[in-house]
Amino acid sequence: MATALSALRLDPQRIRTFGSKLRAWYRRNARDLPWRHTRDPYAILVSELMLQQTQVSRVLDYWTRFLTRFPTLHALADAKERQVLDAWAGLGYYARARNLHKLSRAVVREGPRAWGDDTGPLLPAEPAKLRRLPGIGAYTAGAVATFAFERRASLVDTNVARVLTRVFAPRLQPKRSRDQKRIWAIAEATLPRTGKATWTHNQALMELGALVCTARVKRCDACPVRMVCRSSDA
DNA sequence: AATCCGGGGCT
DNA sequence: AGCCCAGGATT
Incomplete structure (x- = not known):
């Protein structure tokens, strides 16, 4: 060091x-951005994915509507991909929506056991583990770790x-x-x-x-x- | 290392 | 018209 x-x-x-x-x-x-008021890992993750290469002003309405439509990872996992893409329509970079949907099904199916923590949250708090999920690269892994879990x-x-x-x-x-x-x-x-x-x-x-x-x-x-x-x- | 992926805003 | 925007996956 x-x-x-x-x-x-x-x-x-x-x-x-x-x-x-x-x-x-x-x-x-x-x-005063809305995702700065929550520590819900899922809500934070959605904001980070939407904000990739996309201006804050255009994400605001999408983020609120998306979370109303799919309030949790479980709700998202239960949805059809078509519904998720509809909620994303107009934002562009639609691979982000497909990856988010895949991610939700993966963590709901495997559960926290996949991260070696049965009682923990659905999403892991460590960047290295977040990094393995589809659509999450180095930046987003760090963002979820700090903004949702307040990790260093x-x-x-x-x-x-x-x-x-x-x-x-x-x-x-x-x-x-x-x-x-x-x-x-x-x-x-x-x-x-x-x-x-x-x-x-x-x-x-x-x-x-x-x-x-x-x-x-x-x-x-x-x-x-x-x-x-x-x-x-x- | 370079390309692709969307759409809108700014200069 | 060109560059930029809370990037990541693929080749």
């Missing part, structure tokens, strides 16, 4: 400042990749798959200790990328971490 930090030239003091400023900003400026897990999406590279490693290029591994290492190295703080931290990383550290027109003047940012001290 110390080697990882030094290889990336990440100063612990800098990391602490970044995290505390980031989370303080989030508490004051975060949007890292996650990297396009927002997080952009924020972390600009702040800590401006020379990395998020689109290069080789650099992706380094970005995940930075995400891991800058994570808070506890799961509760990690929930806020990860939400805040994505929120900063969505509202301030945006892809096209950056708003560095409004950025809470510009004093520790390697891209803004020019």
Whole structure:
């Protein structure tokens, strides 16, 4: 870990400042998004799948309607694929809906025993186990682990990749798959200790990328971490 | 490593 | 017209 930090030239003091400023900003400026009020793993999972390559504004209505129509994993598993696709109609990337449906039948059939925990929830809390389910990749596994189970897990999406590279490693290029591994290492190295703080931290990383550290027109003047940012001290 | 998958919004 | 958006599966 110390080697990882030094290889990336990440100063612990800098990391602490970044995290505390980031989370303080989030508490004051975060949007009020409905999936941030729940810890239901199924509801969180649906939101994460819908949000893949899809803007928040377009997901809002779909998410509410989908959960009304299919309130639980069991309800979803009982539905026909046709019904699930109908509820998804207009969102695009329909493989997400088919995978979600398959996933629901898999976990309902095998139950928590498949994760080695008879009494636990239907969905596993560990990223490595979530990762095995259809439609769940590295990002979504981390997202469900932290946002539903409040685990200390890292996650990297396009927002997080952009924020972390600009702040800590401006020379990395998020689109290069080789650099992706380094970005995940930075995400891991800058994570808070506890799961509760990690929930806020990860939400805040994505929120900063969505509202301030945006892809096209950056708003560095409004950025809470510009004093520790390697891209803004020019 | 590169392509494909949808549709809408932004510049 | 081109790029971007809470990615993942397939080749």
